[in-house]
Amino acid sequence: MKVLAALLILAVVAGCGSSAPAPPSTEPLSDIAVGLTEWSVATSTSTAKEGEVRMRVTNAGGTTHDLVVTGERGRWSTPKLAPGEQFELVVEAVAGEQLHLECTRRGHRGQGMWTTLDVAAS
Template sequence: MKVWSRGIARVTVLVAAAALLMLALAACGGGDDNGGNGGGDGAPAGAITVNMTEFKFEPATIEAQTGEITFNLVNDGTVDHDMHIEIPGNPQTSELVGPGESATFTVTINEPGEYEIWCTVAGHRESGMEGTLKVTG
């Protein structure tokens, strides 16, 4: 009978330890489940996540408020990509982001409107890697 009791005690301890480990892992997880507009994957809080592949931005239409806008650019493709925003009088282009990498890109836009975005890598815009940034006040 004592052997059986020790076996149950060991199983109970193992189950409790596994439950605590799962709870700890769940607490550390915390993905970004709000449409890519959060700070998941090391991006700053409030950053807009834009996935780049051959040859598109996802989402292709991005909405933001006037002021400082931060993007978390994630290259899910197999070649370098960037993001260019055609701001009249002050066009902005991010750094090149390598395959499997991500980068933060921050711009300031104080005028509501629609701004064209595209990838400046040769041939990418012509292949359809473009979109729209809709900025509202």
């Protein structure tokens, strides 16, 4: 059920008009949609390209969420996002690392609001 919810979030975030959402891409991307909901962080790909990565973060949930991304080059975060709000993060990714994404609102990580992205060479 959690996977289905994540796929539905990505369809909304990406503005997809089809009735069946596509699974996340495995192609390395530098422009990534991120959907936050109760209780998951869904991304439009499982692999980011090295270098500058733009993350379009949307709170598709019913409560306030945030997103913190950590990697070798630093830590980036959104403000607290109310339901429906969006924010764009620009992060620096290093080939071979794994970016860690999580909601830092109390108890949210423990409910499953975290994921990782592998980073591939360009």
